[in-house]
Amino acid sequence: MTIHHDDLDRDTRGERRERDAELHAPFLEQAAARLRDLALHGDHTLTRVDRILDIGSGPGLAACLFARYFPRAEVVAVDTTRHALTRAAARARREGLHHRVRTHHAELPRDLDTLGTADLVWAANIVHHLGDQQRGLDVLARALRPGGVIAIVERGLSPRFLPRDIGIGRPGLQARMEAAAEDRFADMRAALPGACATVEDWPAMLARAGLVPTGTHSFLTDLPSPLDAAPREHLHDHLTRQRVALGDRLDPEDLRTLDALIDREADTSILWRPDAFYLAAGTIHTARACAHR
Template identity: 75%
Template sequence: MTTHPGPDDPYRDADARYLEREAELHAPFLEQAAARLRDLALHGDHTLARVDRILDLGGGPGVASCLLARYFPNAEVVAGAPSTALRVRTGVRARREGLGHRVRTHRVDLPADLGALGSADLVWAGDVVHHLGDQQAALDSLARVLRPGGVIAVVERGLSPRFLPRDIGIGRPGLQARLDAAHEDWFAELRATLPGTRAAVEDWPAMLARAGLVPTGSHSFLIDLPSPLDAAPREHLHAELTQRRALLADRLDAQDRATLDALLDTDAGTGILWRPDAFYLAATTVHTARACTRR
């Protein structure tokens, strides 16, 4: 999740559009995850009789919120986000899909505002916990929100997207591996500056258990779009590389910066918008746990 802090809103509309396009690209994974959550919540052992209330705390543009509303047709979905731009996009999408009466938005700055959202049968925490300084404390708070028998889905990590061959014919081979390494260093430094930050072994099932929940498994979902890519994923990759170029420029050498510039050239055949060898392959992992039926 890329953030651009501002005085009033942590996301500009362009950033919100980037996240929306990414979520749309990941829609097949979200569909599979929602179906799996429905089976876990309503058809497995210790099931809920029904799911009446869902909290989507991913801070996204409404793609996950609307999918969850469709898979749980009795539920009210509360989409929590700190950003006006994201909340607006969520509302527009919900109305467009005929879900405006069940999907509502709420301004949320985590973890401070979590208590104001009320309890839920299902919590979706999509790529949000790692942005909070004390990840264990965040999971502890999320556990307290769950109603007895309720289910939480924590989306964290997986495998970084791959979208080009190792050797792309320009620059040094292995560009994506170096981008990943530079991003990991940047993110480690970012986490060190978060309020109340605490180091933690990111064993998510163990952390959920320490929060008083019963882990119910981890599942990775594959997103596999082979070459040649359609326009929408190419546009997303162009936006992603643009952000990486701005974010990591001082961590890359001159040759890698030049390679990124060639990939971002909208007119050249070497650019990501036109390359015939561009693809999109990623895996996203969802960790689930259940609240005890008696608390």
């Protein structure tokens, strides 16, 4: 069998997305528990959750988690990447959930209104990829059944993983990288089809979509030093990608520092540093559809 470079690239991206999702499993567990309590035990608007849409599912960790937390529900993992959906289906089989977790390929935002209705909609870091974010929320809101709950995951706090002064380069590297990444994010948003500016007040945007906001909650992923191998590989991959993405936005000294952090053979590498840690906050914004619509 011939292996093409595109296949290898897809495999690498798929492994990375799966590793990233598993790193944030504590956040997903806490979020799923919060949503179960809100959906079924909050104001008792819903008596059962029969169908869940996981928009931007990636390799399916969240979809399988929701299947366990909502044992009567069909969970639909929706993604734009077929390779990610293949991995999601494989994960569902491994976990014995394939009879309730199914995959659906969709182009976003074009196919948002073709996904059917659900009692719970989970959209993690997907709305900011839509040019008109408010319109995207409007469409997702229409997918909710009466009394249904939507959870939007957007931004939160950027991960921190090194001290301010790491002994090489100018102190404050992460702060400068974050500023450069924000500029790049703004350029990405501006280039999206139909891009329009909006104040990213997510509860207010959910209310404009006709929903009743039910709160904003943040959950920590806190991995203190010394880190295990898996989060170190995640950080090495993250810094390697940032070195490419921000190469024209950082000064030469910061680029040299990044090179030292991603050099696998150097004792300065993130793979070996004893001071490396991982602290991130994921934020979910939730809202409910009216019981009578």
